[in-house]
Amino acid sequence: MAVTIRDIANQVGKSITTVSRALNDYDDVAPATKEQVRAAAQSLGYSPNSLAQRLQKRTSDTIGLVMPTARPRFTDPFFSELLAGVGNSAARLGYDLLLATRAPGESEIATYEAGIATQRVDGFIVVRTRRDDARINLLRRRNFPFVAFGRVEGPLDFAFVDEDGVAGMRAIVRHLHALGHRHLACIASPAELMFTHHRLQGVRTTWHELGHPAESLQIVEADLTQRGGYDAACALLDDEAARPTAICACNDLMAIGAMTAAQERGLQVGVDLSVTGFDNTTMAEHSHPPLTTADQPIHEIGGTLCELLVRRLRDEHAPPEQVVMTPALIVRHSTGPAPGA
Amino acid sequence: MAVTIRDIANQVGKSITTVSRALNDYDDVAPATKEQVRAAAQSLGYSPNSLAQRLQKRTSDTIGLVMPTARPRFTDPFFSELLAGVGNSAARLGYDLLLATRAPGESEIATYEAGIATQRVDGFIVVRTRRDDARINLLRRRNFPFVAFGRVEGPLDFAFVDEDGVAGMRAIVRHLHALGHRHLACIASPAELMFTHHRLQGVRTTWHELGHPAESLQIVEADLTQRGGYDAACALLDDEAARPTAICACNDLMAIGAMTAAQERGLQVGVDLSVTGFDNTTMAEHSHPPLTTADQPIHEIGGTLCELLVRRLRDEHAPPEQVVMTPALIVRHSTGPAPGA
């Protein structure tokens, strides 16, 4: 069986108390004893049992993250990158990362409830916030530590990291405007997601500010996947009378789907039709043509989320920190001058 | 603070032992008492402290998975899908999933060592096996429960799930041969990965069996990313004298990168050049043109990995189960008759 402090105590002929203090480098232990204990620990191959430590300390040293997976085939490159960011940061800060995957709904909330009730996690990272977010409402009600990736509607009395979706879309729409586009379509993400709200608002207000009539902007909703973007673009492009010269999608995946739809119809993306994404996943860089998009430093955001949460965990009274990052416009070849402009 | 069995015991005027037994539905508790205890637990909002339960049971009820992330920007759609499969299955079986991300190397091994030593996990899922795999060697040496996604060279005395890479590539190469291709290039994944070995072997032996001379097959290595596939394809295509009519890549991501390279050179994929992938990620379905590839049921594989591991955890003497799945050829539009054939 595993080596315990009791084994070390026997070996060096001291009490387990002394061993514990020696290992934790208390300064009321004789230097000689410390050395002796450490040597014994080393030679016996001792490692503390973290379950026991955690029970005693009444903390789990664990961060929970529940990935919202709507469908069984779940392939969002965005998340693997975010997870890597969170994971690396958690490890560096001495925390474990507990991962669950759950479709939004009752069982999702139950997962949060269970995490809290059974004291398996010290705090949560909530990703992809919704306008009215049941997860956040719950955590707030329970006064349980968490950090969100994204904001919500209503009071923002919690810690979050978010990107400025309005500014990101403003940059994109201005870019398209400057290229001479006068008929724009936006492939929106699901309305319940908070970032949709920001990005859409960015599109709408900027388009309006630039003096375009409301009718020159079409908005269709899709489900964040490549297939969703594809279907939405098909509908937009097949109505030839109202066909836009530019399509801005609310994420890269949908933009790539939209490009496929355009190409199937013989349109050259970047020439006959401009398409933009959002996120700057690595796919955007390597799509054909490379995608104009707004960059979010996803890996870094994951790290920041973790840091903010840990700060809160270490100091209960730390004020909720709020970070809003401005996405950078990345111009590639999927956008070009409006035809005939 | 949190409600404990002691609180319940006080409330109902019984000992904590009785409460514990009632809650665990032992049959030596009076039905009336059981009811009373349950009601009290309910009304007090009791949930067991899992740390305490685990310490007592000497099991962590946790499965560890360390994602090998070579670079900081880590965007493999393959992994998010695998994680979803593992996560769902783990939850269903009553296990937590502990996720870490670590680049292959010393710190990766240290992560495994720490997980074992501190008793934080009951077993590991090892993904993307290498021909000589330090992780597996370690786990084997320590006799620590694990299941691998993939095989290794040498004795296969452990549980694993793998796909038959030889068969998958055989199907692809035969498909290309039937289309009249006589000059093939393969974009191989890194040589240290075990699946590279299988897939490459599938390509080589099949090509040979079909009667092609060795010189008609070129093999270049790339790093599994879109960029890697792109670079490799550029090199292949720019040597016009030796230009292949078909390129088979060892995963979808590289195949998509290769398509980009071809398209940049004015080649029509599926007509002037055929390209194939491997994995059938959702990207393959939506690429332009849609990619011919070999299907791996990734989500399901994740689930199976979990199940095999749990079976082993519940029964120490269960023989190591080994599952090899045969990938199905998915023909889409990235392949077509060889030019001039």
Place this chain on the structure above:
DNA sequence: TTGAAAGCGCTAACAC
């Protein structure tokens, strides 16, 4: 400088 004892929250022999 060290050790005895209590306790984190839970389960399980064993006795009554």
Place this chain on the structure above:
DNA sequence: GTGTTAGCGCTTTCAA
């Protein structure tokens, strides 16, 4: 049926 007692492996008063 139920309670007493011990103990999982650790930390931390409190006394000596």
